[in-house]
Amino acid sequence: MTSALLIIDVQNDFTEGGALEVKGGAAVARGISALLERDAHRYGVVAASRDWHNAEGDNGGHFALDEEPDYMDTWPVHCVAGTPGAEYHPELDLSRVRVHVRKGQGLPAYSAFEGTTDDGRMLAAVFRDVGVTRVDVVGIATDHCVRESAFDAKRAGFDVRVRANLTAAVNPARVGETLRALEVAGIEIEGEPSTPA
Structure with a gap:
């Protein structure tokens, strides 16, 4: 089994100070980097997605x-x-990331599985x-x-786990509802989400 x-x-x-800052975002970057330092050997591949929106227009009503x-x-x-806002947070260690996905590009896109890799492939096929x-x-x-990336990973036939302690929410009040919906879909939840004040 490859993870x-x-x-x-x-x-x-x-992340903090950004155009659409999410409280706890920088801590998520640091936490993921610590995970990679400790447990990278557990993963056959590490992939990272980015929103990558067009400068012109409203990107399909997204803006x-x-x-x-x-x-x-x-x-x-x-x-x-x-x-600069579209770049990875500086505290995210990219040295072990082998697959980069860009999503959006003129249209609303929430799931990494809607984007394409640097060589134009879809993430599910790469995995x-x-x-x-x-x-x-x-x-x-x-x-x-x-949430949407986890749902799409499950729909694509993968076993899926959300490591909730390494996530941060736009609206912390919706996290419980979000995690329950993921569990109903058969997605494993590990850890408690951080809810910064």
């Missing part, structure tokens, strides 16, 4: 340009391709090609892109 670690959207714009964002379907401008059967999901945000 993959899937790191979701640990980017400057999603709230003329009204207030609702933080469910519409968002402030964030993670624009090529900007299957290296014999992955289990996917551990970590990153930002628990209640959006982590």
Whole structure:
């Protein structure tokens, strides 16, 4: 059995001080780096996704340009391709990441499985090609892109675990509901999510 670690959207714009900051985001970056330092040998492949939105337009209605964002379907401008906000957080150790996925690119996209790798492949195919059967999901945000990536990993036929202590949420009040929905779908939850004040 080969396991993959899937790191979701640990980017400057999603951490403290970013355009769409998530409290606890920097701590998630540090925690994932510590996990990789300690347990990288447990993973046959480490993949990381990034939002990578177009600078022009509203990216299929994803950006709230003329009204207030609702933080469910519409968002402030964030993670624009090529900007510092779209880069990985500096405390995320990338030395063991072998697969990089960009998602969005003109359309709303929450799951890493909707994006493409640097060579244009879909993530599920990459995982299957290296014999992955289990996917551990970590990153930002628990209640959006982590959730949707975990659901899609399960739909793709992988055994899935969300390491909740290595995630942070846009809306901490929704974390319990999110984790229950994941469990109902047959996704394992490990650890307690951090809920910074």
